[in-house]
Amino acid sequence: MNALRNLKPRQVGILKGVLFVLALLPFVRLIAFGFLERLGANPIEFITRNTGDWTLYFLCITLAVTPLRRLTGWNWLIRLRRMLGLFSFFYVVLHFMTFFWFDHFFDIEEMWRDVIKRPFITVGFIAFVLLIPLAATSTNAMVRRLGAKRWLWLHRLMYLILPLGILHFWWMKAGKNLLAQPILFATIVTILLLLRMFFKYQSRKTS
């Protein structure tokens, strides 16, 4: 365990490379499925759901980095977080583009009507829009420009984005009473947020 506590920068670099490839696999799988005619009878539905799932997975993993770092003492984990966050954004862009392209064929007005009229799309859309400034301010230069304090404040939007994303998924599944997965997501995120609050409380006490 101690060996994992103090990884050399080179080792972290390798780990990051491996993680990059792993995080790209769901996308590669979709492309391969497309070529192999494995997307099923309704490929658009498959892609929409798959990219939506992976967006939520990556958002949860991103949110888990800090609690995991605190629990394990593996401080190098923080160096993987930006990439994980950007992969969340990558998959949500795919998710949104599938909707915008194949459901609305780039008809902005029609899409807008859908977004306004249907609450489950409204919350999903808000979550997507809120992720844009986070992705846009992910570079070191932007962190410097904003200043660490403001940057941190902005990126607390994650605490809003993830519940909105889960609500989007929840309402999508609610019509058929299939709530096992949304409940699992909600539980995981609640635990992660509670852990954060706990660590915050602890560090206040010590300082």
Add this chain to the structure above:
Amino acid sequence: MFIKRQLRNIDVPPSSEITPRALFESRRDFMRHVAVGSIAGGALLETMTQPVLAQTPGAQKLAAKANSAYVVMDKQTSFKDASSYNNFYEFGTDKGDPAQHAGTLKTRPWTIAIEGEVKKPLTLDIEALLKLAPLEERIYRLRCVEGWSMVIPWIGYSLSELIKKAEPTGSAKYIEFVTLDDKKQMPGVYERVLQWPYTEGLRLDEANHPLTLLTVGMYGEVLPNQNGAPVRVVVPWKYGFKSAKSIVKIRFLKEQPKTAWNVSAPHEYGFYSNVNPNVDHPRWSQASERRIGEDGFLARKRKTLMFNGYSEVAPLYAGMDLKKFF
């Protein structure tokens, strides 16, 4: 009606003249192997091989005479898509579940009990049911409430033939279909998604409409289990869930029956559930639909037609506010 009359004179290939399934599937397999060979290595391959279908396609042929009054000029959905992309929650809630899990369904022996407001309550064996009237092949559009559609050659006869035999009493106003709910054969019945058994219903005049098909086969064969074997109804002007599968009981009633999806989500699924592009589902528009398989990847969705294009049923709803009775 005008369109239908025109169509009578057009030659439509019966499904038996379309490329035999075994042949085109072996072609596809070949293509797939070529594609796989040129793309990926063994480990990746493992996760991508096709799941085994519960029922091997190409089972039992079923002779039926094509009824030229009921054809659709659109391209037929492939048997593969129609038998692998199903909503049949008794076998699981994913579209692929029924094809994978419906192998446990035993379709012989099978009986249908006919009860309620009838002069002759009776229990019909499936073999007797198959001989009750001449089998016809009819090509219908199928529009799912979820926004996708297919074109399927069904085999069966008008439900009215069976209703005639049962002789409903004057007080019979509705008909209810009850689906099998055997946990041993249907793993999905453990899930609390819907109330079991699955029930559906029609007004008696809807049930008597010649379009309403008591269905025992498709694509020239007996129904695959995942499509509702051994006997189901197909009501082509209503959303797919109205067409109850694997029926074990038909009841004639004075009052409107409780139907599965209506009980589960009354604001989303009405009793009538006629295909209607002007009445949206609360969570999505019903104005358009995605035709499975046919439209290709980049194609636009097609406009949904009132009553799924079966305008001859419109008189059944004369004077009704279809926004209220959705």
